[in-house]
Amino acid sequence: MSITPVPRVGVVVVAAGSGTRLGAGAPKAFVGIDAHTILRHALVRVLAAPAAQVVVVAPPDRQGDALSDALAVAGDRRDLVSVVAGGATRQASVAAGLAALWADVELVLVHDAARALTPPEVFERVVTSLEAGAVGAVPVLPVIDTVKRVAGSEILAAVDRSELAAAQTPQGFRRDVLDAAYAVATEEYTDDAALVAAAGHAVAAVPGHPLAFKITTAADLDRARHLLAASTAPAAPAPAAPHAMPRVGLGTDVHGYGGDGPLWLAGLEWPGEQALSGHSDGDAVAHAVVDALLGAAGLGDIGTHFGTDHPEYAGAHAHAFLARTHALVGEAGWRIGNVSVQVQANRPRFAARREEAERVLSQALGGAPVSISATTTDGLGFSGRGEGVAAFAVALVVPA
Numbered sequence: 001m002s003i004t005p006v007p008r009v010g011v012v013v014v015a016a017g018s019g020t021r022l023g024a025g026a027p028k029a030f031v032g033i034d035a036h037t038i039l040r041h042a043l044v045r046v047l048a049a050p051a052a053q054v055v056v057v058a059p060p061d062r063q064g065d066a067l068s069d070a071l072a073v074a075g076d077r078r079d080l081v082s083v084v085a086g087g088a089t090r091q092a093s094v095a096a097g098l099a100a101l102w103a104d105v106e107l108v109l110v111h112d113a114a115r116a117l118t119p120p121e122v123f124e125r126v127v128t129s130l131e132a133g134a135v136g137a138v139p140v141l142p143v144i145d146t147v148k149r150v151a152g153s154e155i156l157a158a159v160d161r162s163e164l165a166a167a168q169t170p171q172g173f174r175r176d177v178l179d180a181a182y183a184v185a186t187e188e189y190t191d192d193a194a195l196v197a198a199a200g201h202a203v204a205a206v207p208g209h210p211l212a213f214k215i216t217t218a219a220d221l222d223r224a225r226h227l228l229a230a231s232t233a234p235a236a237p238a239p240a241a242p243h244a245m246p247r248v249g250l251g252t253d254v255h256g257y258g259g260d261g262p263l264w265l266a267g268l269e270w271p272g273e274q275a276l277s278g279h280s281d282g283d284a285v286a287h288a289v290v291d292a293l294l295g296a297a298g299l300g301d302i303g304t305h306f307g308t309d310h311p312e313y314a315g316a317h318a319h320a321f322l323a324r325t326h327a328l329v330g331e332a333g334w335r336i337g338n339v340s341v342q343v344q345a346n347r348p349r350f351a352a353r354r355e356e357a358e359r360v361l362s363q364a365l366g367g368a369p370v371s372i373s374a375t376t377t378d379g380l381g382f383s384g385r386g387e388g389v390a391a392f393a394v395a396l397v398v399p400a
């Protein structure tokens, strides 16, 4: 049993709508995309983030179903999830969710369950913006189509597209600001950002993601189905019988220095250190761990699940890779025993941040123990010459 600290971040996942436009005969969040509901897919991505309180807002007669989905996804973080009944409008549902947040929560993300495929990195971006001081932060995408102002069937004028952006969720706010804005709201707003703006606060825009689209119509649901089928096709079929023996796996990775921006290694940002180059952030430690785990579980390798045909991982950091790997390993009937990884590099110096890195990687793997050792190579080889970083990982998985 892991001991979960009281989180600073709360996520209200609104799933209490009826799904009139989808017309699937059930409340939208409880419609299946594949074997799993829209809500469950949304929660998998919500819970891929570092520990946050998660409040699911469900139709009053669907609270039990919502709790089943939430508990299935939460695993050993079940104490972080809860379900409350929603209201007649989205705004009323958000208010019900806000009322269920713990006193310690300081930053709130409000997320539509209907944006089921929103990648974890969008949550990270919103939280990062709030942590940097924004009162509110909203993911947006540029508007691609030419936009016209119309009256009936008549086009009145073109609207300057460069001034427009399409808002997505999760929309994040300082909790005190959002609570206060909800307390005084007397009319219905299109979204939480509009409600907070009406209360007089500036809201920041952060980059959204195409996968954060909202499932509104049957065509949107089809799109989600195709995207999921494409991303899971190469995975090994679920085992027919429970696994009998533990298994080990080995993973190695090498990245050369020369990337843009800051160095990301072992799930940490290293200010002032030279960046590594590669697809995603070049985090050789995380990639070696992913290969070790996938190998142990017999699920192929990092290219199978995170290659260039998965553009959602292009700029991703360790957390996104490891959380997805954790889920894949779990779905294949395995639990992670432990992971041990060795870094060979002249820089960065791990001693001062080793425990922090272990904690971050372990958290992304659902609390499984991760140990990191670091060594130099006496000036020999490419790492000794300071050209790059090598990482070697072994992982143990045990039958779940």
Ligand code: CTP
Pocket: 014, 015, 016, 017, 018, 019, 020, 021, 022, 028, 029, 057, 086, 087, 088, 089, 090, 091, 093, 094, 111, 112, 113, 114, 115, 214, 215, 216
């Ligand atoms: N929502 C909610 N409570 C409501 C209305 C909406 O929690 N009373 C949630 C929905 O479950 C959804 C999100 O708000 O996750 C965005 O709303 P929308 O896409 O409009 O969903 P529905 O209202 O369910 O769909 P429709 O408008 O087609 O009925």
Ligand code: MG
Pocket: 017
């Ligand atoms: Mg609606």
